[in-house]
Amino acid sequence: MTEPTTGRPSALFDEQRSAEIVAGSFANTPDPRLRAVLTKLVEHLHGFVKDVEPTPQEWQAAIGFLTETGQTCTDTRQEFVLLSDVLGVSMLVDTLNQRSGAELTESTVEGPFHVVDSPPRELGDDIDQQGKGEPCLVTGRVLDPAGEPVGGASVDVWQANDEGFYDVQRPGELPEHNLRGLFTTDEDGRFWFRSIVPRHYPIPDDGPVGGMLRATARHPNRPAHIHFEVSAPGMRTLTTHMFVAGTPYLDSDAVFGVKPSLIHEFATVDDPQRAAEAGLPVPFRWVDFPVTIDRLEHGAQE
Numbered sequence: 001m002t003e004p005t006t007g008r009p010s011a012l013f014d015e016q017r018s019a020e021i022v023a024g025s026f027a028n029t030p031d032p033r034l035r036a037v038l039t040k041l042v043e044h045l046h047g048f049v050k051d052v053e054p055t056p057q058e059w060q061a062a063i064g065f066l067t068e069t070g071q072t073c074t075d076t077r078q079e080f081v082l083l084s085d086v087l088g089v090s091m092l093v094d095t096l097n098q099r100s101g102a103e104l105t106e107s108t109v110e111g112p113f114h115v116v117d118s119p120p121r122e123l124g125d126d127i128d129q130q131g132k133g134e135p136c137l138v139t140g141r142v143l144d145p146a147g148e149p150v151g152g153a154s155v156d157v158w159q160a161n162d163e164g165f166y167d168v169q170r171p172g173e174l175p176e177h178n179l180r181g182l183f184t185t186d187e188d189g190r191f192w193f194r195s196i197v198p199r200h201y202p203i204p205d206d207g208p209v210g211g212m213l214r215a216t217a218r219h220p221n222r223p224a225h226i227h228f229e230v231s232a233p234g235m236r237t238l239t240t241h242m243f244v245a246g247t248p249y250l251d252s253d254a255v256f257g258v259k260p261s262l263i264h265e266f267a268t269v270d271d272p273q274r275a276a277e278a279g280l281p282v283p284f285r286w287v288d289f290p291v292t293i294d295r296l297e298h299g300a301q302e
């Protein structure tokens with residue numbers, strides 16, 4: 001329909017043209033990217049509503065859910081990120097933004113537990129402060145795409161304990177900075193540290209996102225993993241995990257974070273000499289995690 005006086009398309013609401021009419025209200029947005037994003041948002045949102053045809057009560061319930069999601073957020077809890085995670089959107093954004101390259105280590109979600117700075121530690125240090133669980137040695141080497149070692153790289157690690165809890169989930173009960181460490185690779189790009197084998201665990205499910213999982217008969221669990229954030233000057237920062245081969249939930253991660261290349265064997269070592277060299281009891285578990293990170297293009301941001 002056109003306005004009789006101006007001949008321009010009418011901005012009066014019309015079911016057929018609803019997306020076009022609302023998107024038209026953004027026509028003067030100076031930032032072209034913002035205009036494009038809002039136009040697509042309106043197109044998809046209107047398409048969704050036309051497909052689903054929610055009743056007013058259902059729409060109110062949806063708004064109530066999003067309101068509760070916002071109200072559940074605190075300085076240490078991000079329920080919207082969790083919602084994005086369980087809907088697979090975090091993984092989609094992550095994957096779309098990772099440059100492809102067969103030799104590069106794949107990325108995965110950061111998760112909500114990287115909320116405190118990891119304490120700087122020496123190579124070989126033990127990040128476990130509880131003294132229980134299966135001892136393990138983690139070794140690795142940071143390389144660039146040409147296979148050259150990246151010396152002086154930061155390797156930030158954090159993980160759950162043998163009961164599936166991060167330190168920040170049990171403040172006062174678990175030692176502060178338990179199972180966290182910030183390491184620096186040697187000139188050969190190598191890093192190594194002692195830890196324990198982490199356990200699988202449920203994502204925080206006492207909020208609206210947990211309610212959604214229960215309403216849809218989905219479990220909240222993640223397979224056991226160690227988080228890594230690897231960075232170095234002139235290199236693109238990599239956020240990823242190393243998953244424990246054989247852990248439950250590898251094929252049904254609540255946040256869709258598993259990529260086959262990130263699953264690693266934690267071998268059992270019962271050689272007393274190697275145990276003594278590593279400063280671990282016999283037997284211990286050992287995992288090696290070779291990491292290849294990309295070079296930043298000249299002038300590019302991380």
Ligand code: BEZ
Pocket residue numbers: 082085109110111112113203204222255
């Ligand atoms: C995590 O691995 O720490 C995590 C990731 C996404 C949601 C919840 C937890």
Ligand code: FE
Pocket residue numbers: 111113160225227
């Ligand atoms: Fe985690």
